[in-house]
Amino acid sequence: MVGDVMMSAGTITVFGALFSPFVRKVHVVAEEKGIAVQALPGNGPAASAEFLAASPFRKIPAMQHGDFTLADSTAIATYLDALQPTPALYPAEPKPRGRAVFFEEFADTVLAAAGGKVVFNRVVKPRLMKMECDEDAVSQGLAELVPLMAWFEGAAPETGWLVGGAFSIADISVASVFTTLAYGGVVIDAGTHPRSAAWLARVQERPTWQAVAAREAVALKGFL
Numbered sequence: 001m002v003g004d005v006m007m008s009a010g011t012i013t014v015f016g017a018l019f020s021p022f023v024r025k026v027h028v029v030a031e032e033k034g035i036a037v038q039a040l041p042g043n044g045p046a047a048s049a050e051f052l053a054a055s056p057f058r059k060i061p062a063m064q065h066g067d068f069t070l071a072d073s074t075a076i077a078t079y080l081d082a083l084q085p086t087p088a089l090y091p092a093e094p095k096p097r098g099r100a101v102f103f104e105e106f107a108d109t110v111l112a113a114a115g116g117k118v119v120f121n122r123v124v125k126p127r128l129m130k131m132e133c134d135e136d137a138v139s140q141g142l143a144e145l146v147p148l149m150a151w152f153e154g155a156a157p158e159t160g161w162l163v164g165g166a167f168s169i170a171d172i173s174v175a176s177v178f179t180t181l182a183y184g185g186v187v188i189d190a191g192t193h194p195r196s197a198a199w200l201a202r203v204q205e206r207p208t209w210q211a212v213a214a215r216e217a218v219a220l221k222g223f224l
């Protein structure tokens with residue numbers, strides 16, 4: 001929830017643009033938990049002292065909660081899950097918990113790295129940096145995505161969520177990377193990847209996701 005709706009955890013400040021899968025992940029986690037978010041810009045020539053204090057390596061997202069600061073989406077999601085335990089987004093049982101973190105890592109490392117080559121070159125470079133798209137890098141990213149998306153199609157559930165029957169950080173993390181990939185023209189083909197496409201639609205239909213998507217549309221107006 002955004003704005004003046006005060007919950008028990010109070011308001012957190014999240015630095016960074018919602019275009020980033022890692023920033024979106026943190027916003028959705030907060031939304032699921034009813035934690036109010038103040039969204040502020042992250043890195044750049046005019047980076048604030050507050051952002052720099054929260055993010056030692058100038059990466060987004062970073063977070064401030066009172067006098068506590070933290071960087072990295074997984075660290076922030078873990079913090080928020082402990083701060084506001086319901087609904088739990090990291091399963092408590094050992095096997096689903098491990099599996100959920102595995103999906104989170106899949107999203108944040110291999111999937112984001114491959115997809116990032118496409119999105120960075122097709123969107124960030126031309127629109128933000130006024131640089132030319134490197135088509136070779138795009139082709140490499142697209143080629144790397146093929147086996148990853150094939151694997152994910154086998155892992156995606158026919159119904160419900162990725163891990164243990166409950167919506168979790170696994171769903172948020174992977175869906176957030178696919179959402180950013182769509183900005184770069186990488187859209188899951190429902191014909192060849194029906195389970196993945198249906199699962200992504202389920203995630204993106206959630207009211208919490210929709211709330212963040214509405215803020216994202218406003219924040220990115222004029223950029224995309």
Ligand SMILES: N[C@@H](CCC(=O)N[C@@H](CS)C(=O)NCC(=O)O)C(=O)O
Nearest residue numbers: 020021022058059060061072073074
């Ligand atoms: N593992 C980090 C990754 C953060 C990250 O790489 N963010 C990118 C934006 S998507 C960034 O800040 N890039 C700017 C840079 O590398 O200087 C997380 O989950 O938060």
